[in-house]
Every structure is written in structure tokens, then in C-alpha cells.
Amino acid sequence: MKRIDIGLVGYGVVGNGVARILEEKKELLSKKSGVEINLKKVFTRNWNKSFPYPLPESKKAYSLDEILQDDDISIVVELTGGIDFPYKLISEAVEKGKHVVTANKALLAERGKEIFLKAEQKDIRIGYEAAVAGGIPIIRALREGLIANDIIKIYGILNGTTNYILTSMYKQGKDFKTALREAQELGYAEADPTLDINGTDAAHKITILASLSYGGFLDFSQVYVEGIESIHPLDIELGKDLGYVLKLLAIAKGHNGEVEVRVHPTFIPEDNPLAKVDGVFNAVMVEGDAVGESMFYGKGAGSLPTASAVISDIVDISKSIAEGVGRGIEITSMNWEHKDLTLTRVPDFYTRYYLRFTVPDVTGILAKVAAVFARFNISIAAVIQKEKVVSMYESKEKVVPLVILTHTASENNIQKAIKEIEQQGITVEKTVIIRVEDEEK
Amino acid sequence: MKRIDIGLVGYGVVGNGVARILEEKKELLSKKSGVEINLKKVFTRNWNKSFPYPLPESKKAYSLDEILQDDDISIVVELTGGIDFPYKLISEAVEKGKHVVTANKALLAERGKEIFLKAEQKDIRIGYEAAVAGGIPIIRALREGLIANDIIKIYGILNGTTNYILTSMYKQGKDFKTALREAQELGYAEADPTLDINGTDAAHKITILASLSYGGFLDFSQVYVEGIESIHPLDIELGKDLGYVLKLLAIAKGHNGEVEVRVHPTFIPEDNPLAKVDGVFNAVMVEGDAVGESMFYGKGAGSLPTASAVISDIVDISKSIAEGVGRGIEITSMNWEHKDLTLTRVPDFYTRYYLRFTVPDVTGILAKVAAVFARFNISIAAVIQKEKVVSMYESKEKVVPLVILTHTASENNIQKAIKEIEQQGITVEKTVIIRVEDEEK
DSSP states (O other), X not given: OOEEEEEEEOOSHHHHHXXXXXXXXXXXXXHHHSXXXXXXXXXXXXXXXXXXXXXXXXXXXXXXXXXXXXXXXXXXXXXXXXXXXXXXXXXXXXXTTXXXXXXXXXXXXXXXXXXXXXXXXXXXXXXXXXXXXXXXXXXXXXXXXXXTOOEEXXXXXXXXXXXXXXXXXXXHOOOHHHHHHHHHHTTSSXXXXXXXXTSHHHHHHHHHHHHXXXXXXXXXXXXXXXXXXXXXXXXXXXXXXXXXXXXXXXXXXXETTEEEEEEEEEEEETTSGGGGOOTTEEEEEEEETTTEEEEEEEEXXXXXXXXXXXXXXXXXXXXXXXXXXXXXXXXXXXXXXXXXXXXXXXXXXXXXXXXXXXXXXXXXXXXXXHHHHHHTTOOEEEEEEOSSOOTTOOOSSXXXXXXXXXXXXXXXXXXXXXXXXXXXXXXXXXXXXXXXXXXXX | OOEEEEEEEOOSHHHHHHHHHHHHTHHXXXXXXXXEEEEEEEEOSOOSSOOXXXXXXXXXXXXXXXXXXOTTEEEEEEOOOSSHHHXXXXXXXXXXXXXXXXXXXXXXXXXXXXXXXXXXXXXXXXXXXXXSOTTSOHHHIIIIIXXXXXXXXXXXXXXXXXXXXXHHXXXXXXXXXXXXXXXXXXXXXXXXXXXXXXSHHHHHHHHHHHHHHHTEEOOGGGSEEOOSTTOOHHHHHHHHHTTEEEEEEEEEEEETTEEEEEEEEEEEETTSGGGGOOTTEEEEEEEETTTEEEEEEEEOOSHHHHHHHHHHHHHHHHHHHHTTOOSXXXXXXXXXXXXXXXXXXXXXXXXXXXXXXXXXXXXXXXXXXXXXHHXXXXXXXXXXXXXXXXXXXXXXXXXXXXXXXXXXXXXXXXXHHHHHHHHTTOOSSOOEEEEEOOOOO
């Protein structure tokens, strides 16, 4: 049985999980794969602390060169953080002809193009199953299982921290700050949760999924991202009345040669399977022209789920190496259109909207709002006017929320209409805009 | 770009879908895979009828030999029905050194061992993604994505017809016969739905999933199968009161070197993600020791979802051929333990039970039942006694349902206890037994 040597860089929670599984399941993995996978060396900056899965001295590397210069090592597993260091590391590994497995979504979303093009030139494979929703083999599903499909839409809950927070806001009526603090106490949110709650983490992941689904690279800096920081419990409550659940959705849709990619708090119908994905779980819904809707659900993070994904890539690449695969086929899988994707401009987004206006409690307001909507060709699907919910408003005069659910409209028209309504002085506070993913019946 | 020639046998709804996608998406598939996949010949017994996707004369084969004797054809796609004919066809294809893709679950469940061993000897790959839950790439997920996991349990809703029927019984309170008739009218149940409603179809599929998960072959004739034919709306109603939804679950669990495989109507908690899988959809829940719980959801049948799965295998094998893979690695993936699996005997099943006794409406009955339970070490978790539901009973005396939900107990003890209770004349009708998949808190 052929032996494949692995070098691992970064020994945090995921790295420890990878080492543990590779060691403890060595026999299982070789039975299932026909290859012997050998964790040869692990590098981390500081070996002088305790680790959940301690390694023997023989496996510890004290410099990167012990991995990069070792000709026996054919796969480098990158599990560090940040962007610049892993970029450099991966570039060097590729340069040396080593295949790479990474869980680094930020790196792939922001500098994936450079890495994949370099790898393509050198016939090197980059495994990144662990970069998106660790416990869910979604990369493999898109690349292989659903290969016969044109992807109409791919969307999902890709961040466990925000889903945990939104679930407790929805189920227990908590406000954002309380829910966040509790998530931190339970270890579901980091001490600095910025990149989770502002949507960046989910945006990194949907950028990767969109690239793979539509076959090219895209400019991450142009992806529309909105977080959950300013979600008010009132909107979750009012959404419930309309039959909706609020989720931080990451969405990619292909149309007219463009790809629309956006991450924002989104109302979805309570009978959408994603509406039932609670707590730290992740789920991805794929709509393909042949399979229809498929959903993949599981843990998005954590030591072992992420390690499980890392190892699936290690095994996959190890098998290819052992089989002596003529390279050059797998590598095309993310960039199969060999082009940069064009992102749909924000004003051209086309979806349904939940709008909450804060208005004085006097007659004639709805008529005024409706008149502006008509001018911008926005069709109203439902209206909710509540009398009692006043306490939250800072205004001293008596104000009420006026909620309008629209039919499908363009973002451009919605923004213009809101601007005009606010300029007319109809509203007394900033209007709340929440997009709605709900097919018109 | 290397061209791979395909021969297709069987031109029903799935075959038409496969041909349509291979032809209409030729360019997409080669971009994504790096291989040109060419549908060279299609065989069906009778070309003298009309087909949803008509083929040009040049692609029609009028004898199987046009495919089996054609050395250019390296993959035979088997989409016929039954067992004997496809068994012979696949055996011949393997003999000729041709790889095989099949959607035939009955064949693989009942005679898979012979086929896979033959294929192993010849270094031939058998693709069977389409045999289980077409729109869900579950075979690939188990074989590759979750390769680092010991599978603790795999269970799911693997038959759309029965799920459609149970969904309408649950949601609309229909009885079995009405729900079945409506399913037939809508095309969700076949004219002869026997193999669906008696659980055989789901049993074929879980047999395949169990083999793959636990790495060996098992004796299909010994798999425990119970259908939904005699499910009474009253039990669905009473289950609801306990917070349960009734599903036809196919379950495989590994423990103590044995595999417990069973298909039967099962109560699951309403917050289990599978409880929300409605209508004709399928879903598979996998519990792995590394990933925890993952769920895969999608269409289980239909022309294009199944064709999508067939094509994922065609592409996979085509890539291997084009890459000149040294064979012999992939093939081990189902039989990776190289042994026959031992099935857990039915009396050794160990689960929770919902039992509905039909008893006279007099005092002291519960005490008698409880006494028998205590003798057989069966612990009671909940009791429901209803006064009014009498109309359904044939008995003339006044009888009522007495429902007992047990903690985990052995099938053996449950059967003995029921026998004793019935022999003591406590009950006036046959006791209803429904197993419950609900972890003890």
C-alpha cells in the first residue's frame, strides 16, 4: 500500500482534530481509501504549551522548511489564520509541487484567484472542503454529485454564531446584545465576534460557493454584505406575523451572465427547510436545473467536523497521488469557465422587501406611502399596522410601525422610494429594510 | 480532450433524462470535467413508440451486442428494471472490462455481493449514486466527504410515495386508503405500489447505505421490513399528542460488530429535522463520530434528479479513465472491510416503543399492564388514556385505547410482554406496536 506523507501547518483546535483522526483512524482510513496516510510533521510557532492532542517529539517541526523542503511530503495542510502568512505558505508549497489542503475561507475568498491560477499552472490540487461549512460536504456535492446541474441558486445559513443569536432572538424574544452575550458565554461566539456578526464570514463562504457553482473568480470586495448587529426584536416579531423567520442568508444566483451574491438578514417562509435550521447548525440549499432543490445540513464549525472535512480532502488527493493520476483535470473544477464572474450591481438586485416605516399615528399615512410606491412601480403584497408598539421609539410624539411587504421589486426603486418617503417627512425614524426570499405564488 | 463513449441500456423516464442531459449539456460537462462524454449507443427493446427525448437513428442499438461488443464503449449505464436481466447484463459488461453505472437498488441490495466481487476481480468500477435517493449525493458523501467518520447511525426517509401518504395522513387526517388513492391520482404512487408501501423499496436503499457505511455485504432477506399499510389515523393523532411525527424510517446502526438494519413506521420527535421532510422528498441523516449529525435532503426520484445522479457517476468514472487511473482503489469503497456484515437479530433490537392496547373501559387495567411490564423490565415513560375514541372499534362493549410510551427496551421483552398481556385477556384487539426513535434525555 502506497504511503503518502502529510505536513501540517498550524496546530489549533482544527489541527489537533486532524492529527487525532489521522493517528487514531489510520487503519480505518487505509481500509477505506487503499492508501496509507502518514502525518509526518506538524509546524506551529510555539510548542511550549499544552495541546488537546499532544504530539511526539518526532512529529514536531520547528521551522516551516522542515515541511516545505521535505521531498517526501506531498500534501501541505494549512490551518493557520489570517491571509498574508497562509498566502505565502501556500504559494511556496505550490511552487515546490506540493498539493494543498486549507480551511482558510478568508484567504480563498479574497485571494483565491491568485492561488488557484498558480496551482493550475503547476498542476497542483487545492482542497478546500473545510473552508465552507465543515460538517457538510458541500464542495464535493457541487463539484461532483451535482455536476450535471446548472446551478440556479445556492443559498444558506453559513455562520453558526449569527444563527445561534437569531434563533434565540426568534424563540426567546431576546434582544441582540443579550443573545450575543449568551452566545459568547456558551462559546458559540468569539470574544471579538465582529467578522461573524457583520456577515463577513458568511460572505467569504458564499463567495467560494459562487465561484465553484458558476465556474470563475469574483471580486470579494464588491460582494454585498450586511450583518445582524442592528436587528431589532420588533422586526422578528412582526415577521413572525407574516409567517417569516429571520436568518442571515448568504445567497448566490446566476442570471443573464451575471452572478448576484449577497449576504444580509433575510426573511424566509417558515415552511422553507432552512427556517428550521436552529442554533449553531449550518445548512446550504442548492437549486439545480436537474435535481431541483437539495439541502445539506450539519455542523459548520468545531474541531472534529472541520477536521473531518480536511481529512476528506487529504484522502482524496492522496488517492490521486497513489493512483498516479495524470493531473490537470481536477484542478479546473473551480475555474471551469476560465473567466472572472461579473457581479450584479446592488441597484439591480431584484427581490421582495419587508419595510418598516415609523410614522405618526394619524390617518392618511398609508395613502401617502402607497402613492410613492405606485410611482416607483412597487407593488404591495401585505400591510401591517400595529397600534400598541410605541415604547421602543425614542420620539416623543405618538408613533407606530407601518410594515409593508412588497412583491418583487428592484433594489434601485426601493431605495428611491424610501428616500422620497423620508424626504417628504412621512416617517420620523430611519426606515428598516429587510429583504425577503419568498417566491411569488 | 479525451473522449469517453457511453452505452445506455434501458430507455424509460430516467434513461430519457440521462440522454437529454448528456446531449444538451455536453459543453458544460466537458468544461467542468475535462473529459468529452459521448453517448454512443442506446438499447431498448422497442423503438417503435414515442419517447420524451427522441434519439437519432445513429444512436439506436437494436441488440445488446451493439453495446457489449463495442470496444470503444468503456461505460455501460444500466437503467432497466427487475433483477435477473440487469444482473446478466452487468455481469457481461464487467466480463468485457466495461465499467458500470446503475440505478438498480433491488439488484444491488439483493445481489450486490456477486456483482461487486466480480467487479473487484476485474478492477471495474460500479457507480450507484442513483440507486439511493436520486437528487441527494449521499453515496459520494459517505464514500468521500465523510470518510474520516465511523458511522454511528444512518437513517432516513428513503421512499417518496410512503412519505407523501404519511404526510397527508398527518397533515390532513386522511386514512391510508384515501391518501394512497390521491397519491396515485397525482402520480406519486404507482398503479401497483406494493414495493413502496410494504417498505421493500426503502429496505433496498438502506441495505446499500449500510453496506457502504459498515464496509461489507449483508443478507437482504434477513433485513427487518414493515410497511405502512396498516397504519391507523388514530395512532398518528395520538403520536401527535406525544410530540411525535410518524415516518417510514429506514435505519442502520452499528454496534458490537453487528449492524442493526430495519425499516418500519417510526415515531420521531417533531423537532427532529426529518420530521419536517414532507411529501415526496427524501432525506438521510448521518451520525458520524467526527461530524456529528449531518442531513441530506432532496428529491428521491423522478427523471432528472435520478439522471443527475447517474451522470455524476458517469463523469466520475470517465475522469478516472481519462486520467489513466491505476484502478483497484475506488473499487474497495463498498466492501472495505472485506467481509460479510452480521445483522442484529430482531429480538435484540433495542429501542423505544409506542404501544396502543385496546382495553375495556374499566378501572384497574393500567395496573395490570404495568405489572406485566415490570416483570419484563420495561420502563414506562408516558401513558395516554382517552375516553372518547370508541367509534373505530369493532367491539360492542365499551373499549378505549391505552397508549404506553416506553423507555428503551429490547424487542424480545416487548414481544413477550404483549403476548402475556394479550393472553391474560386484558386487551380486546390486537396491540399496535410502533417503534420510536427518540434519544432518552
